[in-house]
Amino acid sequence: AQSVAQPEDQVNVAEGNPLTVKCTYSVSGNPYFFWYVQYPNRGLQFLLKYITGDNLVKGSYGFEAEFNKSQTSFHLKKPSALVSDSALYFCAVNGGYQKVTFGTGTKLQVIP
Amino acid sequence: GAVVSQHPSRVICKSGTSVKIECRSLDFQATTMFWYRQFPKQSLMLMATSNEGSKATYEQGVEKDKFLINHASLTLSTLTVTSAHPEDSSFYICSASAGLMGEQFFGPGTRLTVL
Numbered sequence: 207a208q209s210v211a212q213p214e215d216q217v218n219v220a221e222g223n224p225l226t227v228k229c230t231y232s233v234s235g236n237p238y239f240f241w242y243v244q245y246p247n248r249g250l251q252f253l254l255k256y257i258t259g260d261n262l263v264k265g266s267y268g269f270e271a272e273f274n275k276s277q278t279s280f281h282l283k284k285p286s287a288l289v290s291d292s293a294l295y296f297c298a299v300n301g302g303y304q305k306v307t308f309g310t311g312t313k314l315q316v317i318p
Numbered sequence: 319g320a321v322v323s324q325h326p327s328r329v330i331c332k333s334g335t336s337v338k339i340e341c342r343s344l345d346f347q348a349t350t351m352f353w354y355r356q357f358p359k360q361s362l363m364l365m366a367t368s369n370e371g372s373k374a375t376y377e378q379g380v381e382k383d384k385f386l387i388n389h390a391s392l393t394l395s396t397l398t399v400t401s402a403h404p405e406d407s408s409f410y411i412c413s414a415s416a417g418l419m420g421e422q423f424f425g426p427g428t429r430l431t432v433l
Contacts, residue, residue, distance in 0.1 A: 240421070249324070249411050249424040250362075296361065306352075306422060310361045 208233035208301040212309035219287045220317050227282040227312045229297030239280045240298040240306070241271055250296065256280065267291070287316045320346045322414050324425035331402055332433055339397045339428045341412030347392035348414035352422060353385070356409040368395055402432040 209232045219225045238257050242250040254265025261273045271282050297309040321344040331337050341351055350369050354362040368374040368389040376382045386398040399406055409429050413422040
């Protein structure tokens with residue numbers, strides 16, 4: 207069975223500082239990895255995905271994620287946080303058959 | 319990116335009534351659509367997977383007779399919550415996938431409140 211863990215319920219970061227939202231996984235085979243963002247009372251918006259190739263993936267709104275196979279992680283990063291980045295972030299993995307498993311979500315709070 | 323719509327965005331109904339939620343892929347043909355349920359401050363829980371023209375595959379613990387899913391075309395899937403009760407109140411989100419790459423495009427969600 208595939209699983210995704212987001213160890214932090216909430217991450218607080220000052221505006222302008224770099225941010226990291228953590229994600230670790232347990233899955234076999236060659237899965238795909240995703241990050242999504244959710245604003246209040248809204249559906250999920252796709253940020254980025256990793257399938258293969260370069261371990262650093264760039265996505266929307268200046269976000270990027272680094273795939274690390276040895277640490278089984280896929281952390282989301284941004285060099286300089288904006289207040290508008292404050293939202294709920296979900297890591298997800300697709301291990302096959304299009305069934306996606308989501309992490310529990312991390313609330314990002316960017317402090318002005 | 320691809321656009322998925324949901325209708326209605328918000329619905330309030332009385333206990334015992336049925337509610338239909340529509341999910342449409344606006345600019346692509348979705349071979350597979352997914353229905354999720356999200357409780358406050360929790361992650362998404364997959365309810366069922368539906369492929370056009372075939373019966374939906376329900377996740378363990380999801381009552382198929384209560385949550386009726388119809389995927390009539392490559393651009394439309396519907397979720398009907400039958401005989402709704404207050405415990406069915408939740409945020410329902412659909413997503414659509416167009417191929418094997420696994421990327422899903424999500425609708426904006428439907429907030430269901432059962433009184």
